[in-house]
Amino acid sequence: xxxxxxxxxxxxxxxxxxxxxxxxxxxxxxxxxxxxxxxxxxxxxxxxxxxxxxxxxxxxxxxxxxxxxxxxxxxxxxxxxxxxxxxxxxxxxxxxxxxxxxxxxxxxxxxxxxxxxxxxxxxxxxxxxxxxxxxxxxxxxxxxxxxxxxxxxxxxxxxxxxxxxxxxxxxxxxxxxxxxxxxxxxxxxxxxxxxxxxxxxxxxxxxxxxxxxxxxxxxxxxxxxxxxxxxxxxxxxxxxxxxxxxxxxxxxxxxxxxxxxxxxxxxxxxxxxxxxxxxxxxxxxxxxxxxxxxxxxxxxxxxxxxxxxxxxxxxxxxxxxxxxxxxxxxxxxxxxxxxxxxxxxxxxxxxxxxxxxxxxxxxxxxxxxxxxxxxxxxxxxxxxxxxxxxxxxxxxxxxxxxxxxxxxxxxxxxxx
Amino acid sequence: xxxxxxxxxxxxxxxxxxxxxxxxxxxxxxxxxxxxxxxxxxxxxxxxxxxxxxxxxxxxxxxxxxxxxxxxxxxxxxxxxxxxxxxxxxxxxxxxxxxxxxxxxxxxxxxxxxxxxxxxxxxxxxxxxxxxxxxxxxxxxxxxxxxxxxxxxxxxxxxxxxxxxxxxxxxxxxxxxxxxxxxxxxxxxxxxxxxxxxxxxxxxxxxxxxxxxxxxxxxxxxxxxxxxxxxxxxxxxxxxxxxxxxxxxxxxxxxxxxxxxxxxxxxxxxxxxxxxxxxxxxxxxxxxxxxxxxxxxxxxxxxxxxxxxxxxxxxxxxxxxxxxxxxxxxxxxxxxxxxxxxxxxxxxxxxxxxxxxxxxxxxxxxxxxxxxxxxxxxxxxxxxxxxxxxxxxxxxxxxxxxxxxxxxxxxxxxxx
Numbered sequence: 001x002x003x004x005x006x007x008x009x010x011x012x013x014x015x016x017x018x019x020x021x022x023x024x025x026x027x028x029x030x031x032x033x034x035x036x037x038x039x040x041x042x043x044x045x046x047x048x049x050x051x052x053x054x055x056x057x058x059x060x061x062x063x064x065x066x067x068x069x070x071x072x073x074x075x076x077x078x079x080x081x082x083x084x085x086x087x088x089x090x091x092x093x094x095x096x097x098x099x100x101x102x103x104x105x106x107x108x109x110x111x112x113x114x115x116x117x118x119x120x121x122x123x124x125x126x127x128x129x130x131x132x133x134x135x136x137x138x139x140x141x142x143x144x145x146x147x148x149x150x151x152x153x154x155x156x157x158x159x160x161x162x163x164x165x166x167x168x169x170x171x172x173x174x175x176x177x178x179x180x181x182x183x184x185x186x187x188x189x190x191x192x193x194x195x196x197x198x199x200x201x202x203x204x205x206x207x208x209x210x211x212x213x214x215x216x217x218x219x220x221x222x223x224x225x226x227x228x229x230x231x232x233x234x235x236x237x238x239x240x241x242x243x244x245x246x247x248x249x250x251x252x253x254x255x256x257x258x259x260x261x262x263x264x265x266x267x268x269x270x271x272x273x274x275x276x277x278x279x280x281x282x283x284x285x286x287x288x289x290x291x292x293x294x295x296x297x298x299x300x301x302x303x304x305x306x307x308x309x310x311x312x313x314x315x316x317x318x319x320x321x322x323x324x325x326x327x328x329x330x331x332x333x334x335x336x337x338x339x340x341x342x343x344x345x346x347x348x349x350x351x352x353x354x355x356x357x358x359x360x361x362x363x364x365x366x367x368x369x370x371x372x373x374x375x376x377x378x379x380x381x382x383x384x385x386x387x388x389x390x391x392x393x394x395x396x397x398x399x400x401x402x403x404x405x406x407x408x409x410x411x412x413x414x415x416x
Numbered sequence: 417x418x419x420x421x422x423x424x425x426x427x428x429x430x431x432x433x434x435x436x437x438x439x440x441x442x443x444x445x446x447x448x449x450x451x452x453x454x455x456x457x458x459x460x461x462x463x464x465x466x467x468x469x470x471x472x473x474x475x476x477x478x479x480x481x482x483x484x485x486x487x488x489x490x491x492x493x494x495x496x497x498x499x500x501x502x503x504x505x506x507x508x509x510x511x512x513x514x515x516x517x518x519x520x521x522x523x524x525x526x527x528x529x530x531x532x533x534x535x536x537x538x539x540x541x542x543x544x545x546x547x548x549x550x551x552x553x554x555x556x557x558x559x560x561x562x563x564x565x566x567x568x569x570x571x572x573x574x575x576x577x578x579x580x581x582x583x584x585x586x587x588x589x590x591x592x593x594x595x596x597x598x599x600x601x602x603x604x605x606x607x608x609x610x611x612x613x614x615x616x617x618x619x620x621x622x623x624x625x626x627x628x629x630x631x632x633x634x635x636x637x638x639x640x641x642x643x644x645x646x647x648x649x650x651x652x653x654x655x656x657x658x659x660x661x662x663x664x665x666x667x668x669x670x671x672x673x674x675x676x677x678x679x680x681x682x683x684x685x686x687x688x689x690x691x692x693x694x695x696x697x698x699x700x701x702x703x704x705x706x707x708x709x710x711x712x713x714x715x716x717x718x719x720x721x722x723x724x725x726x727x728x729x730x731x732x733x734x735x736x737x738x739x740x741x742x743x744x745x746x747x748x749x750x751x752x753x754x755x756x757x758x759x760x761x762x763x764x765x766x767x768x769x770x771x772x773x774x775x776x777x778x779x780x781x782x783x784x785x786x787x788x789x790x791x792x793x794x795x796x797x798x799x800x801x802x803x804x805x806x807x808x809x810x811x812x813x814x815x816x817x818x819x820x821x822x823x824x825x826x827x828x829x830x831x832x
Contacts, residue, residue, distance in 0.1 A: 014453040017440075027431065028432035039457060040429075046454070049455055049476065052472060195528075283701070283718050302718075302722070306716065310760065359709065386523060386524065388523060395707070
């Protein structure tokens with residue numbers, strides 16, 4: 001499989017405020033041709049750094065895209081750095097200078113002397129026309145590697161890539177196609193997932209699998225490289241099916257859906273409604289559910305009962321229950337879920353009560369102790385968790401656990 | 417001036433979906449020490465690429481930070497790559513293994529065999545403790561260069577950098593000091609802010625000012641470069657004071673505080689309590705307020721009254737009011753704020769009702785129409801806004817506007 005690298009040039013990209021987003025668009029285009037990225041680099045406007053990075057990239061990759069540093073000013077040194085890296089001279093191109101001059105004439109302006117710099121071309125290279133700016137691009141082959149140099153602004157470099165570079169790369173790519181899929185898993189650790197599915201993914205030569213932990217869930221990233229879209233899709237379907245069979249209900253999403261989208265879809269499909277009572281998550285579950293357009297068809301109401309009095313007055317939790325077991329207890333979690341469900345007249349009620357920290361803990365009730373409550377028309381039950389992390393993370397993980405608990409209950413009640 | 421490089425590791429960072437944002441935070445911290453970035457690299461999980469990049473960085477820069485690839489699975493190869501690049505052996509550290517084992521024990525889980533990989537240390541290196549995860553970091557000096565290896569998640573690597581790495585780097589940084597401050601402004605546009613404060617900041621030679629729009633507020637970033645902390649602080653204080661005098665109540669934060677932190681602090685200082693009623697923001701305001709430790713001393717309860725019925729039953733909004741003016745109206749916003757305040761027995765009540773889209777709009781009530789309600793013991797009033805953006809952004813901006821409305825009411829009532 002051919003490998004590519006992207007080198008973004010510009011000292012402003014090395015400040016805390018700016019990020020290179022150009023490369024995402026190029027990555028997608030390259031991936032579609034079956035080309036994967038080996039590395040990305042961001043270099044300041046320093047000739048030596050750009051030269052070194054390009055030389056290193058030429059040693060290990062087949063296609064190198066450089067963006068930025070083609071402007072008319074002194075600090076734009078990309079053209080020179082590329083020429084020096086591959087030891088070719090820069091030659092002044094009178095025709096190109098005229099083309100640039102004409103662009104200025106169209107704007108009724110004389111060409112500044114500095115823009116002459118943009119009319120120097122690397123010997124043996126092809127000039128890539130820039131319809132939206134003055135800086136021309138460069139395409140050159142060197143030791144069977146392809147070097148593509150484009151200006152920094154996306155409105156200039158994207159049309160140039162599509163019209164001039166893609167046709168060249170397409171000729172080489174044959175029929176190779178790369179397709180991706182993400183499978184999301186809850187309630188299992190990274191290594192447990194890997195242990196369970198390694199025998200599946202290791203059976204495929206053209207499949208790359210990476211397992212990532214993402215705050216409150218495990219993501220399985222599948223990347224397949226095939227000689228047709230159909231064959232890529234087929235492999236992805238097959239592997240996804242095997243992983244789902246192996247991991248069962250722990251898989252909550254195979255098509256990019258988030259947990260709140262999955263829960264929302266299930267409620268909609270089953271024509272059920274939900275009410276939510278939150279203590280330590282403070283509104284996060286309601287917020288996540290209502291982030292989805294159309295949530296009003298299944299989400300009836302949410303209560304953030306932070307104070308004990310609010311739990312009694314708004315959720316009908318018996319004061320005596322709080323006194324006996326404490327606000328952070330299985331009993332109170334269940335009473336909250338029952339209370340909010342009854343008040344709202346919904347099919348399901350879920351609740352969270354816990355200690356998100358940094359204060360409020362005791363030896364019996366440590367930071368991270370969380371009870372998830374669930375109620376439907378037949379029962380109320382709860383789940384005890386000890387969640388790692390700081391306040392923010394504990395709240396997020398508790399919200400995820402509550403949504404996941406509901407998801408599992410809905411799926412179980414409908415498979416009986 | 418010392419130069420640094422950042423190498424972010426992880427094949428997922430080479431996909432079209434993910435971007436390395438970790439490096440922005442590190443860049444800011446390094447800049448504060450007078451250290452500038454020479455380059456940034458993103459490498460996949462390939463030993464050879466990581467090795468080559470590190471070797472190249474060691475040739476031209478003084479500090480190299482590597483992040484990611486320290487996990488327990490086979491594809492986590494950073495530890496090995498660094499060891500090979502500087503030709504040092506990896507040694508199994510029994511004590512470190514025990515520390516990792518204890519982290520799992522606290523979660524009532526056995527340590528998976530794979531996590532033993534995280535207990536290998538590079539000979540001659542210092543182990544950097546990770547309070548928020550299992551992967552320890554590495555610090556090692558090599559040819560007078562500093563190599564710092566940290567895990568990928570910001571929640572792990574940022575505290576590690578602050579507690580273990582900063583003290584080491586500070587020792588070397590000499591006297592040049594770069595200090596920053598962010599002033600946050602609500603209810604004004606970018607150009608209006610710039611027009612008002614340009615005469616102030618342009619009077620300072622060693623000050624860099626940038627004005628950024630950040631979702632729902634304007635940020636004024638001040639960067640001062642001085643030869644002592646005292647001198648830098650003095651300039652920042654002086655400029656901040658002048659800007660605050662000029663912009664008045666529109667400035668809500670000069671020390672990094674978020675809007676919810678400012679509102680929380682004001683409530684605490686004045687010994688007042690709050691209850692929140694939300695419709696289109698769906699719990700976001702409650703969630704933001706309760707994200708702050710200690711919110712229980714002023715935040716009594718929140719209600720997410722998504723359905724009209726919930727507004728009537730949980731907030732005592734008269735059904736007739738909804739029928740006459742619609743749920744998205746000044747009258748209903750005020751009734752919601754009054755209702756939640758009375759039910760909770762709090763000093764203040766605030767509310768939001770609006771149309772976040774993408775559906776639910778009409779010619780009279782477009783997407784982005786939002787009413788903010790406010791109630792105290794003397795009055796109820798409201799504010800009408802038309803907010804631009806998609807669903808997510810409208811919800812965020814509405815939550816910010818509601819908190820800001822409350823902030824202004826509290827400040828006004830206490831300056832009378």
